Amino acid sequence: MVKPFHSTAIARNATRLAGFITGLEKRVKGKPTWAYRGLYSSFQFGKGNQEYGPHTNNYNRQQVKKIGTILSREDAPNVHKIVSYTGSSLPWLEKSQMETYYPFLIRYLYQYYPNQLSAYFTEISSKNSKSSGPSLRATFEDAFGDISAHEAPFKQYLQTLVNEL
Helix, strand or coil: CCHHHHHHHHHHHHHHHHHHCCHHHHHHHCCHHHHHHHHHHHCCCCCCCCCCCCCCCCCCEEEEHHHHHHHHCCCCCCCCHHHCCCCCCCHHHHHHHHHHHHHHHHHHHHHHHHHHHHHHHHHHHHHHCCCHHHHHHHHHHHHHHHCCHHHHHHHHHHHHHHHHH
16 A cells, blocks of 8 residues: 655645755754744644645644643753754753654744844855854844843744644
């Protein structure tokens, strides 16, 4: 029996391919991890017959369910940790939890800070962009303000998604 294509993965991979073609992937060199993986994954969807992407409410329901599980944990990722991550080794569970948050951080920023998100992607893809943890935090704060100011609103945004499921 032939397995059907997983259309949500196709959308994510097509977005990633566009990143390669436009040079975004090459310019950011995988850093910050949350931004480029989050952008690609924000195009995953739950309903193939509806518009999808970071500007819609067409979420991958499995990912939202994972968010609910992660939010209940005391060691759930926070914005500071996500935007500072440089790809260094982390325990598998912690890395997996952060990766689950990536597309939703993109969606949150797209919804509430679209102009800043655009400027942020321009900055991280510039030749002068640095990829150390402190540099990643500074670039984020230049675009969106103090990281700590996003902790509670982002957590509330995630909780709202889970509650609407």
